[in-house]
Amino acid sequence: MAKFALPNLNRGHLRRLPRGIWALGLVSLWMDISSEMIHALLPIYLVSVMGASMVTVGVIEGMAEAIAAITKLFSGALSDWLGKRKILAVIGYGLAAVTKPIFPLAPTIGWLIGARFIDRVGKGIRGAPRDALIADLAPAELRGASFGLRQTLDTIGAFLGPLIAVLLMWLTANNIPLVFWFAILPAFIAVTLLITLVPEPERSKDLPKVKSPLNLRDLRHLGAPFWSVVAVAAVFTLARFSEAFLILKAHAEGAPTGLIPIVLVVMNVFYALAAYPAGVLSDGTSRLRVLAIGMGLLIAADLTFAMMPGLIGVFAGLALWGVHMGFSQGVFSSLVADTAPTHLRGTAFGMLNLITGVAILLASVLAGLLWDTVGAQGTFLAGAALACVALVGLMPMHRMLHPA
Template identity: 45%
Template sequence: MGKFFLTMQARAGIPGTVWALGFVSLLMDISSEMVSTLLPLYLVGGLGASVIAVGLIEGLSVAIATATRFLSGVLADWTGRSKPLAVLGYGLGAASRLIFPLAGSVDLIVLGKAVERVGKGIRSAPRDVLIAGVTPPQMRGAAFGLRKSLDTVGGFVGPLIAVALMFLLAGDILSVFWIATVPAVMAVLVLMLAVREPAPAPRKADTPFRIGDALRLNRAVWGVIAIAAVLMLARFSEAFVLLKALEAGFTPAWVPLSMVIMHAVYGLAAYPVGRVSDRIGVRGLLILSLIFLIGAHLVLAFAGSIPAYLLGTVLWGLHMGFSQGLLGAMIAGATPEALKGTAFGTFNLVTGAVVLIGNTAAGWLWHSYGAHMPFLIGAGLSVLAILLLMRPTALSRP
């Protein structure tokens, strides 16, 4: 298995560890999307949950993970080891897949989402530290973009598998949840067998790691985190995009197709955008990503037909492709080597808390004012993020 990723490194110049982590993300995302594309339908149609409950569950699952994201990043810096934490995180993600097919109540769905998100929280910062540690600075945009692209390949393969299984199994959602455990287990095996952790950077004897260092990240890191927070507030959970598909005319079996299209666009864009950012910088690309997001929100707010809805998902996918890989590369570039885990953990902590607020608010707005309102508010917040990016002090260097 290791030889395969070394071959990929020789062909593309990106370290084999990055390729391996990309395939781990691909497999886990296949599993995640097989569940997440059908879970809102199961909650609303199978368990009778409200749209507000969907927003709370999506937001709560992220909130549960925020503390673990921060602590795992700090722990990675403290121990100098990232792979064991990544294995633990992906292992919990695989274990959570066993809960969803057994869930006969909303409470068990909340438990499954909590275990899944704790696992995601534990693995996120250590995985990004591994990528930053093996990648030269001049290639970080491409490396983080590649990881995101492979992740999003899983993002559209997973819903395709879900659609096929829904037809083959006559709409049996719980059976699809059972099958989703297979790629999750494969992801953990690839991580354990193919990812090698680089030797930790030597730490000076008179500068030991201190927990208080987490509060002294430089201005450049906090600038990236602030912009990402506004961006995350503007882009709430994709669960609401999936629910909008029903209003646009999709039948439940075809709803995952919208995620196939979104993630295909996302995956095709992320790696090339990452390479371009290594040459020209990130500000213009992030502004363009937000223009795509404004378009997506406005189209989805009033989408009353399948073609209009699909246009909105394409624009959403372009926004993701033009933004997600860049944020990780920006954090890596702005942070001292000994604090990368802490920086990624803090980044995930803040953005996770923002996602909780955004998802809960989106569910309330949908319930109180109609499906169009969260998208209109999201468009306004996207404009605010553009204004922040256009300030001369935005994205300042450390």
């Protein structure tokens, strides 16, 4: 049985990662700065300014992520068929950038919903091709580290964005639309870096050619190990509802509106600190063991949110939630790259994101309903229960991936 070893985090190890991996990480960093400047304030803007209910927030967040997930399925399969990943990533990041001005200009909830959905379509177009591009560029022995580095840089952007939003809220006397305007610049920086610094690897002539995207034969060819990864990821995602509810929990416990973005800063600091070490650790030991730690951390986070009152409980829960993200998201991506055929990686990442996107829609709507009917405690206790189910599901998954 494999044993844990401390991950090697020295500079030499980092230098072994391909330049394209670093470039994709920087693209993610800048786009997340832009997106999180908006997303950190959007739930409060919807509820406090636009008059939306908690259920409406849950539906918007869930539907937005579901649309992104559906789009990822088609873009991933299209990248397999074309044999090209970068062009779709450029289109996706570019679409997200050009829709950013809609947020400060939106006069009604309908406009905000439209902007959120178009932004998520851009995320969907880029998501699966980008992940497949990372899998194509990364050496097999550094796959976990590569996904972990991308997650870390992405998450640094995710906490810098809210931090910048806090500063701008202070400088602009809580003028949320003006903060939205500042979010436009980093989005266009991300697109420029992608176009100029990320290579498109040549497709090996030995790989089978995908005759048509999303055909039934290719879906069957993805194999049982891949589908076992997807099944566990779906149950786990049901336990991990939208982070909008973490923001609303902090607000309900008394966090001032101007400091609400600190919620995502705290969570993403811990996410960023955990993601790369967790990826390196998964390269040196069983990925499922690292994933089990992530599930245990989610259970602990939910119980903390449910049982520990006040802002101390909120920030303890945010720390646990962030570390659980670091120990799970990149590991799931590595497992997909491990189990899917090379020529179908785009389809595989797209299918994973479709199914988990449907799960996040269900989870977010359920969280909103529970919040409105039984309160925040019921929402987080339900999340803990579902995370326990996902943890139990790792046992048959281990037998599938590691047959005797």
